[in-house]
Amino acid sequence: MISFLIYKTILVIVIFAVSLVVAMYSTYGERKIAAFMQDRIGPNRAGPFGILQPLADGVKMFMKEEIIPDVSNKALFILGPCIAMLTACMTGVVIPWGAAITIGGEKYSLQITDINIGVLYMFGVLSIGVYGVMIGGWASNNKFSLLGAIRASSQMISYEVAMGLSIIALVMMTGTISLKEITEQQAGGNWNMWNVVYQPVGFLIFLICAFAETNRTPFDLPECETELVGGYHTEYSSMKLGFYLFAEYINMFISSAVIATLYFGGYNFPFMHDLGLSENLITILGVVALFAKIFFFIFLYMWVRWTVPRFRYDQLMNLGWKILIPLSIGNIMLTGLITLLRQKYYF
Amino acid sequence: MQLTNRSKVVSKKEMTFAEKLYFPAILGGMGITLKHFFKKPVTVSYPEVKRDIAGVFRGQHTLKRDEKGAERCTACGLCAVACPAEAITMTAAERKKGEESLYREEKYAAVYEINMLRCIFCGLCEEACPKEAIFLTDRIVPSNFERDGFIYGKDKLVEGMNENRVDVTKRQTEEVNEFKKDKHYAHNK
Numbered sequence: 243m244i245s246f247l248i249y250k251t252i253l254v255i256v257i258f259a260v261s262l263v264v265a266m267y268s269t270y271g272e273r274k275i276a277a278f279m280q281d282r283i284g285p286n287r288a289g290p291f292g293i294l295q296p297l298a299d300g301v302k303m304f305m306k307e308e309i310i311p312d313v314s315n316k317a318l319f320i321l322g323p324c325i326a327m328l329t330a331c332m333t334g335v336v337i338p339w340g341a342a343i344t345i346g347g348e349k350y351s352l353q354i355t356d357i358n359i360g361v362l363y364m365f366g367v368l369s370i371g372v373y374g375v376m377i378g379g380w381a382s383n384n385k386f387s388l389l390g391a392i393r394a395s396s397q398m399i400s401y402e403v404a405m406g407l408s409i410i411a412l413v414m415m416t417g418t419i420s421l422k423e424i425t426e427q428q429a430g431g432n433w434n435m436w437n438v439v440y441q442p443v444g445f446l447i448f449l450i451c452a453f454a455e456t457n458r459t460p461f462d463l464p465e466c467e468t469e470l471v472g473g474y475h476t477e478y479s480s481m482k483l484g485f486y487l488f489a490e491y492i493n494m495f496i497s498s499a500v501i502a503t504l505y506f507g508g509y510n511f512p513f514m515h516d517l518g519l520s521e522n523l524i525t526i527l528g529v530v531a532l533f534a535k536i537f538f539f540i541f542l543y544m545w546v547r548w549t550v551p552r553f554r555y556d557q558l559m560n561l562g563w564k565i566l567i568p569l570s571i572g573n574i575m576l577t578g579l580i581t582l583l584r585q586k587y588y589f
Numbered sequence: 590m591q592l593t594n595r596s597k598v599v600s601k602k603e604m605t606f607a608e609k610l611y612f613p614a615i616l617g618g619m620g621i622t623l624k625h626f627f628k629k630p631v632t633v634s635y636p637e638v639k640r641d642i643a644g645v646f647r648g649q650h651t652l653k654r655d656e657k658g659a660e661r662c663t664a665c666g667l668c669a670v671a672c673p674a675e676a677i678t679m680t681a682a683e684r685k686k687g688e689e690s691l692y693r694e695e696k697y698a699a700v701y702e703i704n705m706l707r708c709i710f711c712g713l714c715e716e717a718c719p720k721e722a723i724f725l726t727d728r729i730v731p732s733n734f735e736r737d738g739f740i741y742g743k744d745k746l747v748e749g750m751n752e753n754r755v756d757v758t759k760r761q762t763e764e765v766n767e768f769k770k771d772k773h774y775a776h777n778k
Contacts, residue, residue: 279622283632549622550615 249350257334257354265491266296268540272491275544303484311477315381322378323478323485329371330492336360337499338422340509340529343522352509352529353422360421361409364500365402368455371493372398375457378486379474390473393463393555397454400562401461405451407570408444411577412504415440425508429515436507443573445505447566452501454562456493459547463555498539499532506535647710647725650703652747655693660747661722664698671717676707693720701746705730705739 270285270293277284285292310319340352357363372395379391415437416424428436438445454461465473472478475486502508509528519527553561607613633640653661664681682699684692691697714723733739 275626277630278626281625281628281631283630283634286634545619545622546615549618 245348250354253350253352253354257339258331261331261334261492261495264495264536264540265488266300268491268494269299269487270296271540272544272547275541276548279545279548300484303481306480308480308482309477311383313383314477315383318377318381319477320482322374322381323482323489324374325377326371326374326489327485327492329367329374330489330496332367333364333493333496334499336363336421337496337503338425338508339499339532341521341525343525352525356420356422358418358420361413361419361424364421365406365409369398369402371489374486374489375474378478382474382477384477386470386472387474387476390463390465390470390476393470394457394474397457397461397463397558397562400559401451401454401566404447404562404566404570405455407567407574408447408451409504411444411570411574412437412441414574414577414581421503421508425503425510428507429510436505436510438505441505441573441577443569444577445501447570447573448505449501450561450566452497453543453546454558456497456543457490458494458543460550460553461558462547462552463558494540494543495536498536498543501539502532502535508532642727646727647712649705649726649728649730650708650714650741650746651724651726652701652743653722653724654748654750657690658750659689659691659693660697661693661720662698662701663694663696663720663722664701665696665719667717667719668714668723671713672708673711673713674707674709676704676709677714678702678704698743701743703741703746705741706736 273295274284274292276282285295288294288298310316335354336357338351338353338356342349342351344350375394375398376391379387379389379394382388412424413419416427418424418427424437453459457463457465463473465475470476475483478486509525509532511528511531514524514528655661664679666679666681669675669677669679678700679698679702680700681696684695684697710725712725715725730739
């Protein structure tokens with residue numbers, strides 16, 4: 243019992259630390275990638291190649307003056323960034339970061355908890371994340387913040403529908419909503435491909451919705467520097483602002499992990515059981531493979547951000563309600579049809 | 590009436606289905622950004638790397654000394670008159686006995702100040718000077734936190750002795766010096 247508690251505590255702390263560090267260096271990566279794509283150099287003053295830049299930014303955020311507007315609702319004003327940060331960190335719990343590691347005859351799974359409703363839990367936590375943005379924007383008592391918050395909530399609610407529907411097709415195919423089982427089904431061998439091969443449309447819808455859910459360009463209307471000053475975090479300063487910005491990067495990391503897990507085989511990598519490697523080595527290589535996939539998707543997020551301009555609000559709603567939702571319903575029906583035919587004719 | 594043949598006919602046709610998907614266009618755009626990702630940055634990291642400047646670049650001023658190391662300026666005030674930004678002020682003083690090695694003529698500038706915030710670096714002071722005393726160099730005026738810091742006195746403007754001599758721009762050539770001696774031209778009188 244004690245050893246179980248210690249192992250879980252270590253795992254929780256490691257995953258928490260890893261997601262914070264990855265998010266921290268995503269800010270650095272974002273600035274570097276933006277710079278390279280615009281033929282610039284990017285941050286290069288703090289440490290070699292500017293790798294201490296995130297620390298400098300963190301120190302700056304902590305040192306800044308903390309302003310809570312007089313007219314704001316103070317309790318909610320403080321609650322906003324807390325919720326944003328909390329929900330961002332909570333989703334990492336159900337993601338299988340790797341298979342099990344065997345130490346001294348004991349198997350230690352690299353997933354904090356394998357609840358059998360992993361996908362549902364993920365969506366539940368994700369939709370609580372909207373409250374962080376909404377409460378923060380509303381409590382600021384500022385029209386720009388409120389507009390940003392309204393945009394954020396309507397955008398996230400609309401895209402959550404399409405996202406959920408695209409997942410339903412996947413769940414129909416795999417027959418489970420435990421992330422661990424979904425990953426294990428994608429293990430290599432016997433022409434067993436990653437889910438993206440069987441669900442290309444579902445993947446595309448999920449990817450687009452993930453962009454919208456994390457408020458990244460081209461769906462960054464809640465922040466929208468050019469129109470709404472800063473959107474929902476206009477009134478925020480110091481580390482509260484830092485938490486909002488940081489939560490976005492954690493969300494990016496987690497959603498990349500979710501995309502990799504659901505559609506790109508999670509910690510599986512090609513020929514993993516054919517090379518004759520020991521179990522522990524396969525697990526470690528699997529973790530490396532998962533992180534390679536995650537980093538690719540984080541890069542994709544940034545790549546798209548510095549390529550595609552922002553949507554207009556009506557275009558955003560059109561895309562969500564008139565295109566993605568019918569498309570994902572069609573995808574569900576097609577998946578259902580094929581599943582039925584497979585059951586009937588056994589192919 | 591058509592003046593040039595550069596005009597383009599713009600059509601406002603409906604988008605085809607492939608265009609409406611937007612994916613080809615987005616992927617094309619991502620291809621362009623990825624191409625730039627591997628390009629060499631155009632940034633010049635300023636304090637370490639300096640861009641080449643033109644030979645006739647007009648930067649921070651310097652007050653020249655003559656061959657013996659005496660200040661050339663006689664505080665005639667022509668530069669201050671010529672200055673369109675009214676950046677130059679000076680106070681004249683009479684040379685005392687024994688100061689012959691310091692100042693070339695009987696009158697010299699006790700105070701000579703240029704406000705670098707007012708200066709537009711047009712070089713008219715240089716053109717106006719009959720004594721070849723003031724020149725604009727290729728040095729850049731550094732930034733400062735205080736406005737007072739931009740008022741440059743003689744301590745910053747007068748060039749050093751011997752090895753600290755400021756090598757001025759290519760504009761201070763023999764031809765220029767000869768030209769300025771020619772009293773035939775109105776502004777040299």
